[in-house]
Amino acid sequence: MANALTGRExxxxxxxxxxxxxxxxxxATDGLLILSESFKQTLEHIDDDSAGLAFLQxxxxxKISAGGGMEAYMRYEGLDVLLALIMGTAGVPTQPNSxxxxxxxxxxxxxxxxxxxxxTVAMLKKSDKVFxxxxxxxxxxxxxxxxxxxxxxxxxxxxxxxELASAINTAETSVNITYPDKGNxxxxxxxxxxxxxxxxxxxxxxxxxxxxxxxxxxxxxPMEADFVAGNEDVDEPTGEGFPEITLTLNFPRYNDANHxxxxxxxxxxxxxxxxxxxxxxxxxxxxxDDWVTETAYVLTDFAKPILENDYxxxxxxxxxxxxxxxxxxxxVGETVSDGTAVWTCRASVYYxxxxxxxxxxxxxxxxxxxSGPGKIPVSLSFKVLAxxxxxxxxxxxxxxxQIDAQxxxxxxxxx
Numbered sequence: 001m002a003n004a005l006t007g008r009e010x011x012x013x014x015x016x017x018x019x020x021x022x023x024x025x026x027x028a029t030d031g032l033l034i035l036s037e038s039f040k041q042t043l044e045h046i047d048d049d050s051a052g053l054a055f056l057q058x059x060x061x062x063k064i065s066a067g068g069g070m071e072a073y074m075r076y077e078g079l080d081v082l083l084a085l086i087m088g089t090a091g092v093p094t095q096p097n098s099x100x101x102x103x104x105x106x107x108x109x110x111x112x113x114x115x116x117x118x119x120t121v122a123m124l125k126k127s128d129k130v131f132x133x134x135x136x137x138x139x140x141x142x143x144x145x146x147x148x149x150x151x152x153x154x155x156x157x158x159x160x161x162x163e164l165a166s167a168i169n170t171a172e173t174s175v176n177i178t179y180p181d182k183g184n185x186x187x188x189x190x191x192x193x194x195x196x197x198x199x200x201x202x203x204x205x206x207x208x209x210x211x212x213x214x215x216x217x218x219x220x221x222p223m224e225a226d227f228v229a230g231n232e233d234v235d236e237p238t239g240e241g242f243p244e245i246t247l248t249l250n251f252p253r254y255n256d257a258n259h260x261x262x263x264x265x266x267x268x269x270x271x272x273x274x275x276x277x278x279x280x281x282x283x284x285x286x287x288x289d290d291w292v293t294e295t296a297y298v299l300t301d302f303a304k305p306i307l308e309n310d311y312x313x314x315x316x317x318x319x320x321x322x323x324x325x326x327x328x329x330x331x332v333g334e335t336v337s338d339g340t341a342v343w344t345c346r347a348s349v350y351y352x353x354x355x356x357x358x359x360x361x362x363x364x365x366x367x368x369x370x371s372g373p374g375k376i377p378v379s380l381s382f383k384v385l386a387x388x389x390x391x392x393x394x395x396x397x398x399x400x401x402q403i404d405a406q407x408x409x410x411x412x413x414x415x
């Protein structure tokens with residue numbers, strides 16, 4: 001007799017698929033660490049309620065509906081494929097510093113639609129039984145966090161059907177499922193920052209910091225799944241209406257700083273925001289040698305100032321250095337000419353990161369309700385919108401929001 005499993009023993013795999021209704025095998029690095037799931041299939045029963053019958057005697061099978069949701073701790077690595085399937089656009093990651101060979105930056109951009117983007121979901125729930133959803137399209141997700149606690153992610157998806165006797169994902173193949181990273185949960189703590197100013201204002205920086213105690217991002221891309229002749233299950237769902245996106249922030253006390261939200265709400269002021277959640281530091285490579293005058297450097301050579309300043313500099317135009325030492329820039333990505341060579345500023349320390357950027361926000365529903373003699377908290381939501389042109393400091397970002405993630409994954413999650 002097969003053993004019943006507990007939540008400590010289940011395995012959940014998710015792998016991008018190519019053909020709707022055709023399952024793919026989940027294996028190495030396809031594992032998801034989840035807190036709960038609500039996937040299920042329902043079968044419609046169509047009663048024969050014809051006149052002349054004293055009681056219902058027969059029912060026929062109607063529509064098959066499948067899908068559900070999952071909740072998990074948000075991680076700096078391990079949910080890349082799921083995020084990319086929801087956002088719709090990923091790409092080959094870049095390395096911000098070639099000396100840090102394990103650091104890769106991923107950029108997730110909202111696509112116009114999710115055509116062709118779905119996954120197989122396989123769940124080992126009994127030692128001999130896998131619940132397989134051959135094709136599942138994820139169209140909703142939420143992020144929520146409270147200060148000094150793990151950030152959580154919830155997702156919702158529509159599947160074609162539930163397969164209980166798959167030849168693709170079986171109890172035997174489930175042993176191949178592994179997790180990309182069992183650690184690196186995202187914790188909302190002192191290393192996080194929330195920066196906010198007017199959309200028309202300068203680039204965001206520490207002077208624009210606000211101090212919420214919790215946040216929640218809600219994203220829903222409405223989907224419609226159709227039944228057509230020749231298939232017992234649904235066709236690949238398609239978009240239906242505009243995406244609905246809301247960001248909510250909560251503050252422990254009403255004060256002068258967050259009173260400005262009420263002013264922005266009344267004036268219909270457009271805002272922009274950056275949320276950065278920062279994790280552990282990457283192991284540093286051997287530091288480059290000190291810069292040397294009148295020396296030939298080639299592309300990708302590195303040097304550090306004679307008087308160190310916490311930045312390293314990459315040679316991005318080969319040449320011979322001058323006298324004296326240049327004035328080194330301290331903004332990552334800035335360049336300085338040095339004789340016939342050109343140096344580009346690079347960070348010397350890198351962290352796991354998860355960044356959200358919003359180019360156009362409108363304050364809705366600010367609230368500072370009084371409840372008894374205690375403190376007066378503030379809660380407000382933003383309507384998350386697209387914009388015609390990227391605001392200062394958010395080059396190229398015109399869609400409602402963009403996600404940047406820094407981790408060790410070397411490949412495009414949608415490849």
